[in-house]
Amino acid sequence: MNTLSDSNVTEEQTAQAGELNERLVSALERAGRITTPEVAAAFRVTPRHLFVPDVALAEAYKDDYQPTDRDGEGRLLSSVSAPWLVAQMLEYLRPRPGDSVLEVGSGGFNAALLHRLVGEAGSVTSIDIDPAVTERARRCLQAAGLEDSVRVLTGDGAHGVPERAPYDRIEVTVQAAAIEQAWLDQLAPDGVLVVPLRVRGLGRLVALVPDGTGHYTGGGWLPCGFVAMRGEAASSTxxxxxxxxxxxxxxxxxxxxxxxxxxxxxxxxxxxxxxxxxxxxxxxxxxxxxxxxxxxxxxxxxxxxxxxxxxxxxxxxxxxxxxxxxxxxxxxxxxxxxxxxxxxxxxxxxxxxxxxxxxxxxxxxxxxxxxHRGRPGPVLHVYSEGTDPAAMAPGRALERPGAPMVLTWPKG
CATH class of the missing domain: 3.30.310 (TATA-Binding Protein)
Structure with missing residues (x-):
């Protein structure tokens, strides 16, 4: 099996990769996962095989996740997410040219897409707690010629990267048990935070924006699965x-x-x-x-x-x-x-x-x-730590560390 980590990759294989990528992007557009020309263009110029170099070309362009590391018992420690989910997250995030973006959880592929979307006038910082993950991300970005375009750091992403804040967009690419106060503190006043959140054990993708009162609201609720956060913000599920x-x-x-x-x-x-x-x-x-x-x-x-x-x-x-x-x-x-x-x-x-x-x-x-059937789904309200519970929206308080959260189902 020839993979793209082989030194004898031919021009024919490179052309085949381009064809496979085009088929993938077209399929994502037909499925409604990619809905904007900006995200489509970013996918078309970002060869996914460079970020999963140890699998065959056809496997690299499947619309499925690719595991990159497991522990001694076979549990997944890191992966490159499925293209459909990567695309959906970027559509939720809507990064703009010139934006400063923080990615919590590193794999390389998503960071490369973010760079394409924010351009040279923007900046992308990616952080992961696992040094093996960040080293792999750096190698893959270098293979794509983007080693100077994305800043990759090793550390606990629950704390964000305060020295580069504020961020116009923050994208969490690991399953989070809570909305960390540090992410809210480091988000620009008109920013967007996208998080695959555990809601009482359910994995759901949510997008949060400031609501004009100093707090945040959001929704989306796409079912999703990610490798769980490690460190201080590990899940209690x-x-x-x-x-x-x-x-x-x-x-x-x-x-x-x-x-x-x-x-x-x-x-x-x-x-x-x-x-x-x-x-x-x-x-x-x-x-x-x-x-x-x-x-x-x-x-x-x-x-x-x-x-x-x-x-x-x-x-x-x-x-x-x-x-x-x-x-x-x-x-x-x-x-x-x-x-x-x-x-x-x-x-x-x-x-x-x-x-x-x-x-x-x-x-x-x-x-x-x-x-509620057929109507807009629930709204997630997120408050800064220390907010008086009496000032919060009525609904299900999600009890966990981090920023207080309340889930409500509006009527009508």
Whole structure:
């Protein structure tokens, strides 16, 4: 297999790389991931193979992430993100010529795109906690002839890079557990902050802008997965094994009794149907997950291997709640609408005797359907540290270190 790290790369291979890149960019445009000519142009002049030099050309231009390092147990430590996600983040960020940009998390490819977008009059600073990651990014940028165009630093990105602030744009390219106060402090008054944020265990891409009152608001909510931040800002999300083939992912949830919760899920389940029907192409699953992450005080994500468990959890994880002593648990499920091939009904499965638990989830599904379905999604409000809670918007306070955050669902 010839890769672009080989010394005998031919002109034919270089031309092939150009063709593959053009196909990739065109596909991203057709899919709506690239929507502006500026981002398209940046992709077209940035050869991705130079940032994943140890894979074959065809692999380098797949619309998928490329792992670059793993720990001894095979867990991903760093990667070059999938092109669709890189493009979507840049569309959220909208960097302009002359902007000063901070990238938290280094890979090289995204930094190169940022340089193309801000131009020689702008500046790009990239920081990562892992010296192996920053050294690799420098090598790749050098291969692309951009070693003098991007400043790459080794350090904890949770602190930003204050000596080069303020930044017109800050882009976080690792999964963040919180919005760090340092990022807000280093953002220009009219700046944009784009972050893949963990919201009660859910990975969502959000874009934040100043709201004119000294605070920040944002949304977007694209489901996404990134390598988690390390260092002081490491995630508090935990995954607990329960009954065989089932796990629960929690972040900031009240404690539960794993033995009691396992016993509950091992009992027979009873279905409660809501009457809320949706189309298969409506894309409600990520919205429903976020809705329950907002409205439930006790919330987790139930993850099930269908080969090992008979639980009727939804693929990819489903909202789960439980009562105080963990003797009952309820989770969201779906079933096909009779006689229709592309419509489904939301419902709830209860394990245990606490029927009020399931009834409350069904009522919540109906509330979402009545007040929020098809309307703009939630708004994330971010406040500076020390803000009086009474001055914050009503909604779900996301309890974690860093800047205070509140999630609200506006009506109408």
């Amino acid at each position: 935990q995954v607990h094994a329960l009954t065989p083939g089932a796990r629960v992912r929690v972040d900031g949830a009240p404690p539960f009794d794993p033995e009691a919760l396992t016993k509950a899920l091992d009992s027979a389940g009873s279905a409660y149907w809501s009457g809320v029907e949706v189309g298969a192409s409506e894309g409600t699953r990520p919205v429903i997950d976020l809705w329950f992450a907002t409205v439930l005080d006790t919330y987790g994500t139930l993850l099930v291997d269908p080969q090992k468990s008979a639980l009727r959890a939804l693929p990819g994880g489903t909202p789960l709640t439980w009562n105080t002593d963990s003797s009952s648990a309820a989770y969201v499920t779906m079933r096909p609408v009779e006689g229709q091939t592309s419509r489904y009904e939301y419902g709830v499965v209860l394990h245990g005797e606490d029927h009020a638990l399931a009834e409350a989830l069904v009522a919540s599904l109906r509330e979402w359907n009545r007040d």
